[in-house]
Amino acid sequence: MSATLPRMLPxxxxxxxxxxxxxxxxxxxxxxxxxxxxxxxxxxxxxDKIFKRRPDLRELQLLSTExxxxxxxxxxxxxxxxxxxxxxxxxxxxxxxxARWIQMSLFYKIDSGxxxxxxxxxxxxxxxxxYPEDRWAWSMMGRLWLHQGNYAEAESNFNRAIEREGSFSDxxxxxxxxxxxxxxxxxxxxxxxxxxxxxRDLDVPDAKHPYPLYKMYLQSGNFKRAEYWxxxxxxxxxxNFYRGLLAQKQGDEDAARDFWQKAVxxxxxxxxxxxxxxxxxxxxxxxxxxxxxxxxxxxxxxDDDPAAHTLLMLAIAHIRAGNLDAARRILADLNDDPMxxxxxxxxxxxxxxxxxxxxxxxxxxxxxxFKEYFEQA
Numbered sequence: 047m048s049a050t051l052p053r054m055l056p057x058x059x060x061x062x063x064x065x066x067x068x069x070x071x072x073x074x075x076x077x078x079x080x081x082x083x084x085x086x087x088x089x090x091x092x093x094d095k096i097f098k099r100r101p102d103l104r105e106l107q108l109l110s111t112e113x114x115x116x117x118x119x120x121x122x123x124x125x126x127x128x129x130x131x132x133x134x135x136x137x138x139x140x141x142x143x144x145a146r147w148i149q150m151s152l153f154y155k156i157d158s159g160x161x162x163x164x165x166x167x168x169x170x171x172x173x174x175x176x177y178p179e180d181r182w183a184w185s186m187m188g189r190l191w192l193h194q195g196n197y198a199e200a201e202s203n204f205n206r207a208i209e210r211e212g213s214f215s216d217x218x219x220x221x222x223x224x225x226x227x228x229x230x231x232x233x234x235x236x237x238x239x240x241x242x243x244x245x246r247d248l249d250v251p252d253a254k255h256p257y258p259l260y261k262m263y264l265q266s267g268n269f270k271r272a273e274y275w276x277x278x279x280x281x282x283x284x285x286n287f288y289r290g291l292l293a294q295k296q297g298d299e300d301a302a303r304d305f306w307q308k309a310v311x312x313x314x315x316x317x318x319x320x321x322x323x324x325x326x327x328x329x330x331x332x333x334x335x336x337x338x339x340x341x342x343x344x345x346x347x348x349d350d351d352p353a354a355h356t357l358l359m360l361a362i363a364h365i366r367a368g369n370l371d372a373a374r375r376i377l378a379d380l381n382d383d384p385m386x387x388x389x390x391x392x393x394x395x396x397x398x399x400x401x402x403x404x405x406x407x408x409x410x411x412x413x414x415x416f417k418e419y420f421e422q423a
Contacts, residue, residue: 059085059103063110070113075120082114086130108134115150122384124158145177152186159387163190166389181212185220192227193390200227217247229262234271237262254278260288269296282312283320287327306331314345321345325359329406335366354380354394362406370415377419393421 062085069078089107097104111130118127131151138144152169155161161169167190174183188203204227207220221244228237238259245254256275263272272292279285290305306327314324321342328338342360346352357380361373380394400420404413 059089059106062088063106066110066113070117075117078113079117079121082110082117085110086114104137108137111137112147112150115154119150119154119157122157124154125160128154128158128160145173145180145182148173148176149182152183156186156190156390157385157388159389159391163194163389166190179210181207181210181216181220184210185212185216185223188220189223189390192223193392197227197231214247218244221247225258229258232266234262234266234268238271257284264288264292264295267295281317281320281323283309283314283317283324283327285309286312287320287323290327290330303331314341319353322353322355322359325356325363326402326406329359329362329366335363338363339367339369355399358395358399358403362403365407365412365416370412373416377416381419395420397422 062081066078066081066085069075069081085106089103089110092103092107097107111134115127115130115134118124118130128151131147131154134147135151152166152173155166155169167187170183170187170190173180174187177183184203184207188200188207191197191200191203201224204220204224207216208224221240225237225240225244228234228240241259256278260272260275260279263269263275269292272288276285276289276292279288286305286309290302290309293299293301293305309324309327310331310333312324314321325338325342329335339360342356342363346356346360357376361376364370364373364376377395383391383394385391397420400417400422403416403420407413407416
């Protein structure tokens with residue numbers, strides 16, 4: 047989405063494009079949207095005769111339509127965004143459509159749920175035939191199969207994706223999905239290897255985050271491997287909470303409490319993550335729930351999109367403090383997800399979260415009252 051265009055009179059096509067892109071590059075998407083809406087409307091009124099005489103305007107139309115589609119996608123107006131991408135593909139016919147436009151079209155169909163699984167899969171296969179060396183189509187097919195629970199098809203497509211060229215972000219998504227696939231099948235050695243490959247290819251300081259590995263081993267009962275990876279956790283909130291959990295699973299309640307006290311003694315505002323671990327430890331030590339509420343509200347205050355687990359812990363703290371209405375609002379907001387129609391949608395609160403909820407909220411009556419917010423509870 048770039049073009050070298052001379053600056054023209056204020057309000058001209060070129061001026062509107064440059065103004066919109068200036069907003070876009072600065073991350074001012076709300077300001078960019080009406081500019082591109084206006085430019086799209088004006089260019090759409092031009093005749094083919096004008097475009098033949100002015101190919102620069104056709105280029106501008108393609109660039110601005112793509113920008114508008116991206117902005118609408120950011121606002122989760124997927125069907126309209128997908129419609130614009132289809133216009134782009136038609137405008138370039140009979141030339142082959144650019145791979146990124148087909149990719150965007152499919153992405154919007156997947157996120158909006160406007161097409162069923164089989165239709166999207168057929169279109170992804172067609173894209174893979176058209177662009178056989180493009181990683182994205184294979185990776186997306188793998189993700190859709192994984193979401194369906196078809197591990198064999200998912201793994202086959204992920205392996206094809208890894209072998210092909212593509213963006214680094216597509217590689218990260220694919221490799222992370224492979225970890226999930228192996229973990230879900232209890233292929234723990236392969237899951238660990240997938241995570242190590244991910245860390246290696248990130249090639250940045252502090253890329254190693256062992257949290258997924260020690261959590262996986264804790265859940266599977268392999269305490270030796272869990273302890274190994276816990277020793278490499280640098281965040282004391284997570285390290286001390288989960289080392290306490292490991293001690294508890296091994297039957298040492300005193301050691302568990304010692305670790306949790308170390309976690310609670312930390313100031314969670316000094317850390318970017320690990321807040322759910324801090325809150326979990328605090329609740330297991332029967333810390334004043336109002337203190338937990340205020341602390342979690344403080345660390346999430348400037349975050350436009352707090353993690354679901356942090357919000358879950360905040361809701362549980364509210365319940366323990368007797369403020370059930372506040373907890374209901376938090377959990378209802380979590381479940382009011384505009385992405386629910388996506389073919390890749392995952393519920394924010396699942397059976398694992400329900401197990402945690404029941405561990406920290408002992409009242410059967412309260413459990414029953416909040417059960418509706420958890421998938422597979």
